[in-house]
Amino acid sequence: MPGENATIYDIASDAGVSIATVSRVLRGEQNVSAATKEKVQRAIEKRNYRPSSNARGLTSNTTHSLGIVLPKLLNPHYAMIFTGAQEEAARQGYTISLFPWNSLDTRAYDPATMLAERRLDGIIVCVEYLPADRGEQVLASLQNLRRVMPVVLIGCVPPWYDFPAVSNNNAAIMKDIVAYLVSLGHEKIAFIGGIREDNDPMRREIGYREGLREARLPYTDSYRVYGKGTPEAGIAALSTIFDTLKPEYWPTAVIAMNDLMAMGCQTEARRRGIAMPEQLSLIGCDDLFCAPYLYPALTSINSHQQRTGARAVQLLISGENKQETGDWELVERASCARIK
Amino acid sequence: MPGENATIYDIASDAGVSIATVSRVLRGEQNVSAATKEKVQRAIEKRNYRPSSNARGLTSNTTHSLGIVLPKLLNPHYAMIFTGAQEEAARQGYTISLFPWNSLDTRAYDPATMLAERRLDGIIVCVEYLPADRGEQVLASLQNLRRVMPVVLIGCVPPWYDFPAVSNNNAAIMKDIVAYLVSLGHEKIAFIGGIREDNDPMRREIGYREGLREARLPYTDSYRVYGKGTPEAGIAALSTIFDTLKPEYWPTAVIAMNDLMAMGCQTEARRRGIAMPEQLSLIGCDDLFCAPYLYPALTSINSHQQRTGARAVQLLISGENKQETGDWELVERASCARIK
DNA sequence: CTGAAAGCGCTTACAG
DNA sequence: CTGAAAGCGCTTACAG
Helix, strand or coil, X not given: CCCCCCCHHHHHXXXXXXXXXXXXXXXXXXXXXXXXXXXHHHHHHHHCCCCEHHHHHHHHXXXXXXXXXXXXXXXXXXXXXXXXXXXXXXXXXXXXXXXXXXXXXXXHHCXXXXXXXXXXXXXXXXEXXXXXXXXXXXXXXXXXXXXXXXXXXXXXXXXXXCCCEXXXXXXXXXXXXXXXXXXXXXXXXXXXXXXXXXXXXXXXHHHHHHHHHHCCCCCCHHHEECXXXXXXXXXXXXXXXXXXXXXXXXXXXXXXXXHHHHHHHHHHHHHCCCCCCXXXXXXXXXXXXXXXXXXXXXXXXXXXXXXXXXXXXXXXXXXXCCEEECCCEEECCCCCCCCC | CCCCCCCHXXXXXXXXXXXXXXXXXXXXXXXXXXXXXXXXXXXXXXXXXCCEHHXXXXXXXXXXXXXXXXXXXXXHHHHHHHHHHHHHHHHCCCEEEEEECCXXXXXXXXXXXXXXXXXXXXXXXXXXXXXXXXXXXXXXXHHHHHHHCCEEEXXXXXXXXXXXXXXXXXXXXXXXHHHHHHHCCCCCEEEECECCCCCCCCCHHHHHHHHHHHCCCCCCHHHEECECCCHXXXXXXXXXXXXXXXXHHCCCEEXXXXXXXXXXXXXXXXXXXXXXXXXXXXXXXXXXXXXXXXXXXXXXXXXXXXXHHHHHHHHHXXXXXXXXXXXXXXXXXXXXXXXX
C-alpha cells in the first residue's frame, strides 16, 4: 500500500491548479480564493495526501525533530524527564527521539558517534555521573556537538559550563535532607550512592557535608558509601555499613541518592530484622511513582522531572541562552521517624 | 553557531572534486581512488560536515524514522516496550519517536490527528483497552493509517485484525495464573482490573473464567472488580471486595491486571490489617523493576516487554506480515502462599 | 488571486 | 575512477 504516495503535482493536476497554489492552501495562506481552496482540499482528501517532510525540510533547513540523550529509561526518573520533554515537543509540533548513553562513556557525547546525519534541530543532553578525570573530555565533546546543532543541558550541570541548561542543585537538596533528618533528632546519618566526582560545587557530597557542618555533626567516612544507583547497589551499600560497624555506631538514618537505592536498602534492612522506621529512617530521591507503595512508604524528593524535560525543550526551541535551576520539595511519608 | 552548515558543494570545492565524488565517499562506495577519498575525507572533517537527512530522504523517499503509539510511559511497562523498540531501531539505523494516546480516544489512532506530515517510515501502535463499542472505529482508523505507512500492532491484538503484530495472549496468561493459585490450594480467587470488553478471545476475562472452570470452581461476579490499571484503582478495587463481602467470603487470592494495581492492593490490605501472604495472596502482571522490592515481594508475570518492542521494530522494518504471540513466565516471589 | 521558475542538498544513472 | 545533469517534492520570491 505505502510507496505510492501522492505528490503535490498529483494534487495540482487533480485540482487543475499549479503546485504553488496547492502549497498555499497546504500552508493555510490567506490569499487563495475560497473556490480553489475547496477544490484543492477535496483533491488532498481524495488522495489522502500528506506533504513530504523531507522536501519541506530541504527548503526550510529544518527537521522539526529533536533529540535527547538520557541514561536508561528503565529508571522511571528518566522516563519522567523524557515524558515531559516529549509532551512539550509535541505541543510545539516537534518530534523527539531518544539517544541512550552508557554512563561514563565519553563517546556517548560525541556527535559523530551519535548522529551520522544532520537530522535534528537540536539536542538535550543529560550530564550526570561525570567522574572528575573525564570532565574535560566531556566538555570538549559537548562543545563539538554544539558546532553542529543547538544544545541544552540537563542534570547536574557544573555552573562553569557555558551552555543553556536546566539543572538540579543536588548540593542544596542534600543540605535540605540532612537538615530535615536533624530536625527529627537524627545525628548518625549515612549517605549512600554516587561516584567520587570532584570540582563540582553542586554535587551531593558537598551538600551532605555542609548539612552536617551546620548541625555541628562530624563527618565520618564510614557513613559515606559509594555505589551506582540501582536497588542491588542499595542492598550492597547498606550491608557494608551494617557489617563494618559495631552496633552502637549504626546510623539511625540513611540517605539514598535515589529511590532505586532506597528500595534496595529497605529490602536489606528487612532481611536483617531492622525495624523501619523505628530503628532506621530512610529517605530517597526522585519520588518515583512507587514510593508511596513501598513499605514503609518512602519519603523522597520530588524535583519535578517532567517540568525539567519540558523546560529544556522550550529553551532548545526558543534558543534562549539561560541557565535555570529546578526547584524541588521534600515529600514526607512514613519512612522517616523522629528519634526518641 | 549552527545555521552555517556546510553542504556537499562546499566539500566538493574544498577537495577539488565533483559533488558526485563526494557523495560516493560519503556512502562508502568502492570505486573511488584512495587519494581522492583522502582529500574528500579531510575536507569533511575540516568543515565538520554532515549530510542533510532531508536531502537524502528526498531522493530515497525514506526518513529512517519510526513512530510508536503507546499509553503513558510513566507506567514502566510501556517504558520497557519503548526501550526495546528504541534499541532495536537504533541498531538498524533508525530513530523512533513516541506518540502518546489517551486510552479510549479513537482519534488517537487517526493518522490525520497524529501525523500532519509524512515523516515516518512506519509506525507501531499499541492496541489496548478497546471497549467493545469502539472496536470498529479503531479498526477503521488503523486501516486508514495503513494507507499512509506500514503499521505493526502490539498489545492485545484481536486475531481477526489483519495486521502484522506481536501480541500478548492475555487469556492464556490468566489461565496460567489461576492454575498456579489453584495449585497453591486457593479456591476463592478474585480478579481486578480492566474494562468490560467483548468479542475478544484473548482478553483476560476469558482466561480467568476458563481457569476457574478447569479447576471446577464457580465464577462469582463479586470476585470480578473492574478498574483502570493504576495503584489508586487497586486500592479502590480491593476495598470494594472486602467491604461488600462478609468475611467468610473474602478471597484468599487476588489477581491484579498489572503490578500497578497490585501495589495499590498491598497498601490497602496492609491498611486493613490483612496479613500477606498468609491471609491474602497477591499476583500482578508485568514484572516491573520494583516488584522484588515491594513487601511482600510481588509474584508477577514477565512477558518480555523489551523483546516485544524490538520484535515489532523488526517486523516494521522488514515488512514481514506476521502475527506473533509473545511468550511469558511466572516469576514466583513471596506474595503468594500455599493455603493451609 | 494565481502561475512559471529557481532553488533547497542530496543520489543516481549515464557518459567518458 | 570521475563528472555533468536530471530528478526527488516541496517553498518562495517574482510576475502578472
